Amino acid sequence: MNYPLFVSESVCAGHPDKICDQISDAVLDAALSVDVNSRVAIETLVTTNKVTMAGEVTSRSKLNYKEIAQKVITDLGYDKPELNFDKNAFFDVAVHEQSRDIAIGADNDGAGDQGMMFGYACNETPQLMPLPIVLSHELCRKMDELQFGELNYLRPDGKAEVSVSYENGKVVKVEKIVLAKPFNPKMNKDEVEKQLYELVVLPILKKYHLNELSIGQVIFNGTGQWEIGGPASDTGVTGRKIVVDTYGGMGRIGGGCFSGKDPTKVDRSGAYAARYIAKNIVAAELADRCEVQLAYAIGQRDPIAKSIETFGTAKKDLKEIEEFAWKLIDLSVKGIINGLDLKRPIYRNTARYGHFGYEEYPWEKIKTPLSR
Numbered sequence: 001m002n003y004p005l006f007v008s009e010s011v012c013a014g015h016p017d018k019i020c021d022q023i024s025d026a027v028l029d030a031a032l033s034v035d036v037n038s039r040v041a042i043e044t045l046v047t048t049n050k051v052t053m054a055g056e057v058t059s060r061s062k063l064n065y066k067e068i069a070q071k072v073i074t075d076l077g078y079d080k081p082e083l084n085f086d087k088n089a090f091f092d093v094a095v096h097e098q099s100r101d102i103a104i105g106a107d108n109d110g111a112g113d114q115g116m117m118f119g120y121a122c123n124e125t126p127q128l129m130p131l132p133i134v135l136s137h138e139l140c141r142k143m144d145e146l147q148f149g150e151l152n153y154l155r156p157d158g159k160a161e162v163s164v165s166y167e168n169g170k171v172v173k174v175e176k177i178v179l180a181k182p183f184n185p186k187m188n189k190d191e192v193e194k195q196l197y198e199l200v201v202l203p204i205l206k207k208y209h210l211n212e213l214s215i216g217q218v219i220f221n222g223t224g225q226w227e228i229g230g231p232a233s234d235t236g237v238t239g240r241k242i243v244v245d246t247y248g249g250m251g252r253i254g255g256g257c258f259s260g261k262d263p264t265k266v267d268r269s270g271a272y273a274a275r276y277i278a279k280n281i282v283a284a285e286l287a288d289r290c291e292v293q294l295a296y297a298i299g300q301r302d303p304i305a306k307s308i309e310t311f312g313t314a315k316k317d318l319k320e321i322e323e324f325a326w327k328l329i330d331l332s333v334k335g336i337i338n339g340l341d342l343k344r345p346i347y348r349n350t351a352r353y354g355h356f357g358y359e360e361y362p363w364e365k366i367k368t369p370l371s372r
Helices: 016-034 065-075 100-107 131-147 189-207 266-283 318-325 333-339
Strands: 005-011 039-047 050-058 090-096 115-122 159-167 170-180 218-220 289-296 305-309
Touching (some): 016 039, 050 065, 065 090, 115 266, 131 159, 131 170, 189 218
Parallel strands (some): 170 218
Antiparallel strands (some): 289 305
């Protein structure tokens, strides 16, 4: 990793694209709750007072798509008329069963589509994730928490962006933070900025034992004004935040998004398995940085390709690392689903603040104890 400066961004849970990801994953959770073998491929679009849901669902029970989406919308704080988006929006639902041509392959434990997936890990944070994306996620999460608590003048939507300087691949310091969050215009912008600096920025920098930034090194609402966020300001669509969902740009990404897809879709399950392997390699101190690539063909049970990159940080030779890696988990589609126990309703929460770096997810477990 030779960038002297690296920047990553995250978005708040009420961001229009993330509303869509969470609705799509809430449908998946609902389907898996009634039928663990449900097949789901759902995409959502939101705009001013309108929600469109389309895709394929095959499940033993009929789902109430509108009700599922309404709960997500309300949970995210879209409950005020001035936001021009709430649970009373117009709903257009166009969902049918999975194509038989796709089902043939998945029914035989094959991949539900072709594609390549990447997993990444590095030792610069306790989560074995890149620091810029970890900080960006934490800033967004904290702003959202304050929106529902101490700073209830804040409104849904928002973003964070963090610039980190590196020397020889190692973190030197945080250079800049950018925050964006809509708020009630009755509040003074300077006061809002001061409160976010004190309650969001400083505690998170302290938590990671990083250099303290002055308030002048934090940009808040760059245009100077943001009153209304969400779908009334910007259309949202499932799957548009795949860099936010993964490694903030520091690791490569595959060709497909995760949200709204059941685990027979290797865009999701394959990426989780790749992260699991990469994280375990770094946790075992076989490399400081690691990226794992997998590739699948539709209908085929096993990967058609798999490889490992350690960016010159390997502590052992590649053959030894591969021997360790490929024994961690059966990389057939069925092997990943069973090995990571993916036929469970655990997905809605993955659709906010990234899919990686949280111990509650099975793809984040360390199979071998840390030696350090």
